[in-house]
Amino acid sequence: MNLNQERTQMTGHKTSLSCCLKTTLFIFTIHFFALLPSYLCAWEKIDFKNTPTQAMFPESDAVVIKNEGQMEIKKNGEALFTEHGILKIFSDTDQRYSKQSLPFNNSVEIVSIKARTINEEGEKFILNENQITEKSMFSEYTLYSDAKVKEFNFPRVEKNCIVEYEYKFLLKSLLYWHDWFFQDEVPVIYSKYVLKIPKDLGFKFKVVNDEIEPQIEFTDKGKKFIFTWEAKDKKALRKETFMPPMSDVAKQLAFSPSAFKMDGKIYPSKIWDDVAGWYRELSSESTIGGEDIKDLAFTLTSNLESKGKKAKAIYQWVQDHLRYVLVAIGTSAFKPNNCQSVLDYKYGDCKDMSSFLIALLKAIGINAFPTLISTKGHPRVLTDMPKPRQFDHVMVVVPLDGEYLWLDPACRNCKFGELPFEDQGATALIVKSDGGELITSPESSFDQNPSQTSWEIKLYPDQSTTGKVIIKAEGQEDLAFRNSLSELKPTRRKEALLDFVSFWFVNVDQDRYEFKNLEEKDSSVYIVGEFAAEEFGIETGGKLFLPVNFTIQRNISQTFPKKERDFPVLFDYKFSNTDEASIEIPEQFEIEFLPPNISLDESFGSFESSYEIVDDKIYHKRVFERKELFIPVEKYGQLKDFYDKVAKEDNHKIILKRKFQAR
Secondary structure (H helix, E strand, O other): OHHHHHHOOOOOOEOOOOOOOOOOOOOOOOOOEOOOOOOOOOOOOEOHHHOOOOOOOOOOOEEEEEEEEEEEEOOOOOEEEEEEEEEEEOOOOOOOOOEEEEEEEOOEEEEEEEEEEEOOOOOEEEOOHHHOEEEEOOOOOHHHOOOEEEEEEOOOOOOOEEEEEEEEEEEOOHHHOOOEEOOOOOOEEEEEEEEEEEOOOOEEEEEEOOOOOOEEEEEOOOOEEEEEEEEEEEOOOOOOOOOOOHHHHOOEEEEEEOEEEEOOEEEEOOOHHHHHHHHHHHHHHHHOOOHHHHHHHHHHHOOOOOHHHHHHHHHHHHHHHOEEOOOOOOOOOOOOOOHHHHHHHOEEOHHHHHHHHHHHHHHOOOOOEEEEEOOOOOOOOOOOOOOHHHOOEEEEEEEEOOEEEEEOOOOOOOOOOOOOHHHOOOEEEEEEOOEEEEEEOOOOOHHHOEEEEEEEEEEOOOOOEEEEEEEEEOHHHHHHHHHHHOOOOHHHHHHHHHHHHOOOEEEEEEEEEEEEOOOOOOOOOEEEEEEEEEEEOEEEOOEEEEEOOOOOOOOHHHOOOOOOOOOOEEOOOOEEEEEEEEEEOOOOEEEEEOOOOEEEEEOOEEEEEEEEEEOOEEEEEEEEEEOOOEEOHHHHHHHHHHHHHHHHHHOOEEEEEEOOOOO
């Protein structure tokens, strides 16, 4: 239920079935409801005493008893989609099941909403029409006024109740034909999908992560196909740290129409060139600028010579002067708004900002292509199933000096030519004038994303300290600091740095602090803080125990707590963290123990920790490198062992011993 709804914002409802408990699914005979004709006109007959119990699913707070979808496609290219479900809720303390929202827009119409709740006593509570509210998803943004949502709560949800619902949607374009998920974050006992389609309408389907063969029938004198897919007893998907998107590991059914209708025109969708041609036509008008656009472009670049410098000036103006509105492509509409409207309103979503950037570049003779991309966290692109909805974002590619220059105007803090990690290593479709190029976006290496933290600490006999910390970063590490700090007021930045230092020191007084280059995109972030603290380390029995892990990678021991996992590990980006600390020791102490030096080197990462004593100072250097993003399940044991060893070294203590008791 959840993945079907989360995956299809416009043709399924969005709810939060977010049970992340591990579930052992017992085989359960489906005899608790009468198998009436699907896609009911009346409620199903449910025998409550024969429904699943909490004892059958002790680690889940709900179970999907039945989930059915029917897609009936008409000859005119429209479709009626019906979803019917029965859900047994054992517990709903945070309203993750009862609260519902159904998005829609001008291309997706909600035909009907039905829902009821049955409690343990057999009482039935029907959702009334006046309990359903409607509102704009982006009421403050005129350009996206067509994106709306209907909201309601299932009536009287309580412990051990049953919810039954049926939603009908009219899809005015097969652009909104969504995939179907047989598996969810809670157990699914029975799932069924029926497709009714005219014989002469072509499409592709693909069962992903499972093997389910459809039953095929003919009706209407052989003029219509009926495909039926059924699945039973699918265990709950368990959320894991750093796992691929749930939609990539769930058992599912994917569809791709060979053509779709939009604005009264039929567009082919058999190959990726077709998809590129559709978006090229759709966005062409939005990239034609009037005099205001041309004047702005020439004003920004009149004193610049190279195309690179001109493109940079325009890109940074768009970053700084247009407000990005987070609207996934297809949520409001696929067609970008006119660039003049974007200039007037000073905001836009990804497709609007990309078209606006292209219009400015075209005004000064620089060629640029809109590029559809599936960002990290979005379901992976099935390259043999061409369709626009596999992409959730739009950006710009500029052919320059024989290479592609990748620009994401929605990334406010990105440097020129830099992509946020969400855009990196992702499947993208470059929409060229003569076709489409399906390509993988560039991905930065670990040494392009370094951070360095340097500490100078002076310890006094009474355990108090003075010190200085310097933080530098580049690449994605630099971008992470910009994203978290640039919008903060100076006082809040100071508090953030104070909180960071206070992780190791007690009662910290920050004497001086400075945040450099947060707004200067051509330079790297540079943070300096000077401080004094009343206490450093823990003293007991004449011995002082000092921490060694002065790193921004705190709590690394909690990254992979489980011995085994079901899914691969998928990290966000590669990086290299270097942390150095010098600790000046007063003459009242002597060094009793330093942890041993260690070096770990694996294909997916490396770690080094070393210590050195020079005069009255201890020098510690720690280097951690993440070199690979995808770790298959077979290598999880090796990865966990690596992280456990790093955590062990980080938990070591430097031990000092007093030479004599301080008076």
